Amino acid sequence: MTATTLPYDQLKGPSTVRRLLATPTTGPLVALLLACVFFSLTTDQFLSGGNFSLIVQQVMVVGTLAIGQTLIILTAGIDLSCGAVMAFGSIVIAKTAAEGGLPPLVAIALGLAVCAGFGLVNGLLVQLIPLPPFIVTLGMLNVAFALTHIYSAEQTVTDLPGPLTALGETFPLGNTDITYGSLVTIALFLLFAYALSGTAWGRHVYALGNSPEAARLNGIRTSRLTVGLYTLAGLVYGIAALLLISRTGVGDPQAGQTDNLDSITAVVLGGTSLFGGRGAVLGTFIGVLIVGVFRNGLQLMGVASIYQTLITGVLVILAVTVDQISRRKAR
């Protein structure tokens, strides 16, 4: 069994149980369900459509960032700049539309393009020089952060035109209000889950993450693939920027300061390996929901928010431990 196989191919035999146990997403899913059961038993308000809709709405921004982060981590990279790039994108969208007189849709397109541009530069630096992703994105974090504060002059942008906050509006479903933005996030997760598991491009991404050298020898254009992935991640951060604006109703230069680490947390909790080539974008969705469920459930219980931080920390370390052990044994 070589290291270049995909997770699903590691086990022969028809057993569904085996296959489930071999899937990195199973553990996180069990953890999520256990947490849901626990909070359903301890609080009256947890188990309701309205509350679940609220949790998804609360994780949509970090969840969307975590999609981009998953793409990068699958190639054994890491992106520290995602939150800062998103913040800059959101200020670009808000300021050009509210103060620069651009039509809202043009402002949104500009914001998406700017974020994709950051991703492109990240990708080129990582691939062509080449530099370690950690260092490149650490530098870009500072660049984007500074540009956000320079361009906004530290001022929160208010009185945004309607289309910018349209995704923050809700529609009724039964007796629950669903936010349009939540649907965008869920759709993105499904889209990337399909792209990664059901297309040649997705198989190439896994191959690249497992062994760039082997991927190159197998005729995959690894340079183009890597730069493309970083650019795509940047574009996804742009969508997160739009969701952020729609959620808060303003352009906030202070936003997103811890979102880089929060997105990495979600990816790791979802069973994706930091060593590349192993994991799934739906796992990331479960990971971001674990954080959201704990935060919401603990606040409903009236437990101080610092405990949520404590629990998240413990879960992350355990998740990485599980990944390491299963990797070592799989060799």
Add this chain to the structure above:
Amino acid sequence: MLRRNRTLRASAGLTALAAVSALTLTACGAGAQGGSGGGTKVGLITKTDTNPFFVKMKEGAERAAKENGVELVSAAGKFDGDNAGQVTAIENMVNSGVKGILITPNDSKAIVPALEKARAKGVLVIALDSPTQPQDATDALFATDNVKAGELIGRYAKAAMAGRQAKIATLDLAPGVAVGAQRHQGFLKGFGIAEGDPSVVCMQDTGGDQAKGQTAMENCLQKAPDVNVVYTINEPAALGAHTALKAKGLDKKVLVVSVDGGCTGTKAVKEGKIAATSQQYPLQMASRGVKAVADFAKGGTKASGYTDTGVTLITDAAQPGVEAEDTAYGLEKCWG
């Protein structure tokens, strides 16, 4: 093959174990809180849960909750300026059925839409420590008059200089934050000078942080070695400034004034590191806020408008014409 299966099963088991242990932790956490449940719930959302000012505010709120027979639930942003975290906390609190929310807004403008939604659901919303923009986005405000706090130390510094030529350094908070701007303007007003006056020789931002305060003072001394008055946004910045002045042997020659009245800061006034500070009362803000929600829950009226929770000048070298209390009084009333 066999061994690998066992491992994978073990790893799924491990993750489940992780979840169980986390939930056990949760249960312990819940136990530590000792929520009574059933009765009226009051939510407190502070800027962060690591700054002693807000820790003290929470203590005041907890005490007041016991006195008024209500349950306090608290949450905080993750960092100074974290608006999204506060929005999330508001949503969760409204969902858990709080009667009122007390909030120290991280972003006075950005928080407004979330507060409007909470008020639309009949929740009483009170701002503590600093107002929202516009101020009527909350039902009421319990806060220090920050302009007055600045003015008191401005008047004190003017009197202490006794007509000597002032060379002033201002160690401020950060651009665009109302509290910092109000204290700064108050200080200038109290000192009797306008913004841009040539006697202000250096202006630096510190974020209210001790290390940054020290760096800012070091840079100011490079720029203007003859600084003789230092205005600081808060006591951590003042202590940082003191360290920088002491390194140059200037700590006895330069007058440092500040705002806050935390216990560490008040001790620093007693030790002579800071000449005078404007003491504020976060416990008052919190306890009055909790009481307002409790009264509202009992069918009383909604609190409204602005309530000044008071500010006192604390110094052991009082100046004629500037009303002040000594550090004994200050240490009795200090927070943190």
